[in-house]
Amino acid sequence: MYKPQVFNFNTVDGITKKQLEEHYDLYVGYINKFGEINDLLKQKDSYENPNSTYSTLRSLKKGESYSLNGIILHQLYFGNITGRKSKIHGKILDMINRDFGSYDNFVEMFTNTGLSMRGWVVLIQGEYNGKLRIIGQDSHDDGTVYNGKPILVLDVYEHAYMIDFGIDRKEYIKVFFENINWDVVNKRLEGTKIVSYR
Numbered sequence: 001m002y003k004p005q006v007f008n009f010n011t012v013d014g015i016t017k018k019q020l021e022e023h024y025d026l027y028v029g030y031i032n033k034f035g036e037i038n039d040l041l042k043q044k045d046s047y048e049n050p051n052s053t054y055s056t057l058r059s060l061k062k063g064e065s066y067s068l069n070g071i072i073l074h075q076l077y078f079g080n081i082t083g084r085k086s087k088i089h090g091k092i093l094d095m096i097n098r099d100f101g102s103y104d105n106f107v108e109m110f111t112n113t114g115l116s117m118r119g120w121v122v123l124i125q126g127e128y129n130g131k132l133r134i135i136g137q138d139s140h141d142d143g144t145v146y147n148g149k150p151i152l153v154l155d156v157y158e159h160a161y162m163i164d165f166g167i168d169r170k171e172y173i174k175v176f177f178e179n180i181n182w183d184v185v186n187k188r189l190e191g192t193k194i195v196s197y198r
Contacts, residue, residue: 002031002071007078011085014175019163024078026159030070037063062141069140073120076153077160081179090186092151095125099132107177110134114156114173117143121156124148125189151188152180 004027009020037060040046050057088096088103100106114121117136120143124133127147137143154176161172 002034004028004031005075005078007082009082011082012179013085014164014178015081015161015172016164019161022163023074023155023160027071027074027078030067030074033063034067034071037067065141066139069144073122073140073150073153074155076150077155080152080181080184081176083181084183085179086182088180088182090182091189092182092185095132095189106134110152110154111170111173111177114154115169117156119143119155119157121154122148122150123152125151149188152185 004024007024009017009024012020041060041064046056046060049055052058093103096103096106100109110121110123113134113136118138119140120135120137122135122137124135124145125131125148126133126145127149132151133145133148135143135145135148154173156169156173161169165172165175
């Protein structure tokens with residue numbers, strides 16, 4: 001099944017190792033819980049007495065999407081803040097200028113979305129038109145957009161920043177931008193298939 005990915009937290013500036021390691025432990029917890037859920041879904045009695053108000057299967061399926069998206073989003077988040085940080089460059093800069101008017105406009109919209117949401121900010125590329133869009137999510141499986149490829153991911157749950165920043169989420173988002181590995185972001189743009197829907 002899933003094994004925790006390894007990230008080099010020594011490359012992150014402005015966020016302590018303690019903050020990052022405790023956050024990482026939470027990510028590992030999602031992997032463990034996802035494994036438990038998958039084991040339970042293999043048992044025949046998990047399918048008995050299905051009901052949309054409450055049933056074992058309903059609970060397992062809700063837990064499945066929550067834990068799986070928790071895994072994926074955390075891997076994307078840690079992946080885009082570790083490694084070689086750099087100034088924005090390449091295809092992502094061209095696309096941001098095209099779809100948001102300027103990099104400054106993008107940073108403002110992304111930051112303000114982060115201040116408005118309870119869980120995640122995700123820059124996606126739509127597979128239908130290739131355009132970038134900033135998505136706000138209150139939880140792992142709330143607010144996702146199908147056929148939207150995650151390009152840049154920010155965790156704004158309190159567990160991502162409270163040890164270091166208290167309630168100063170805006171400062172945390174500023175430090176997040178200072179740590180973005182834009183090579184990783186540009187790599188995520190590669191291979192996106194655009195489907196015309198004219």
